[in-house]
Amino acid sequence: MKARTVMTCREAIEFIAEYLDGALPVPVRTEFERHLAVCPSCEAYLDGYRRTVAMGRAAFAELQGPTGGTLPEGLVRAICAAQEKRGSG
Amino acid sequence: MNTHVWETAVLPHGPEPSPPEVEAPDSSPDAGLVLRIKSGDADAFEELVREAGGRMLAVARRMLVNEDDAQDAVQEAFLSAIKSLDRFDGRSRLTTWLHRIVVNACLMKIRSRRRRPERSIEDLLPQFRDDGHQKTPSQSWKPAGPSGIEQGEVRELVRRMIGELPEQYRVVLTLRDIEGLDTEAAAEVLGVTPNAVKVRLHRARQALKSLLDPYFAEGFA
Secondary structure, three states, X not given: OOOOOOOOHHHHHHOHHXXXXXXXXXXXXXXXXXXXXXXXXXXXXXXXXXXXXXXXXHHOHHHOOOOOOOOOHHHHHHHHHHHHHHHHO | OOOOOOOXXXXXXXXXXXXXXXXXXXXXXXXXXXXXXXXXXXXHHHHHHHHHHHHHHHHHHHHHOOHHHHHHHHHHHHHHHHHOHHHOOXXXXXXXXXXXXXXXXXXXXXXXXXXXXXXXXXXXXXXXXOOOXXXXXXXXXXXXXXXXXXXXXXXXXXXXXXXXXXXXHHHHHHXXXXXXXXXXXXXXXXXXXXXXXXXXXXHHHHHHHHHHHHHHEOOOO
């Protein structure tokens, strides 16, 4: 049986983003952590949420190097031609 | 090949956003290149396209997925940038300025294309009982993720699930978590309040988690 805490799951889950950003005021953070300590469901939710954010960021890592790769030559030509046309038009 | 000519490139909230990284005007390494472009030096323009284009195309690919759309957005962004180059005062990094312009160009593309039917975000958010506790307890995620799937496949799966999100949530998640814009910058680009960005980002992450649960949570087949 779940122990009674002041903060509900609904409230705790609404605070997750600010909690991870370190933006919760101390009293709210304390209540949040107290809730987590007695609520395995919210603790699991927080872990899944945190990993979701990390995986979202990692999902595109292979599409971005430090310079983002090279522009296809055809696109370089098209952009330069469009600019030239605009400049002379 | 992409050969569209964008005669008018009006971006939703102006193509010359205030960049967050500020440098002294004289110390900008881009100042010389910008001056040459302003004077009509075609070689300088091409130099800029080659130097910054790859990074901009990577941004467009992350936001638009479709390769033709991504290349169109990059072209539109360059032409918009040149059009408003007089307003670039050299106090910021040119790459930062161009990043914001290509993000705007991508948003224009997203808004202009036909909307596909989307699932409701509500279906992907946690449900609660009247007493405020979760209707269905959350399951822990497997420590190592799904078995038998390579990391590359996991990344592809996550990209696909991000693509499943309703557009207004997917865009915010992309700007904040993937492009790294802060809340205020994302709000400025989207023309919404910072609080709206925070709410949408939280919901987008929650929805993405729900879409990933079947692959990562204990208790799913």
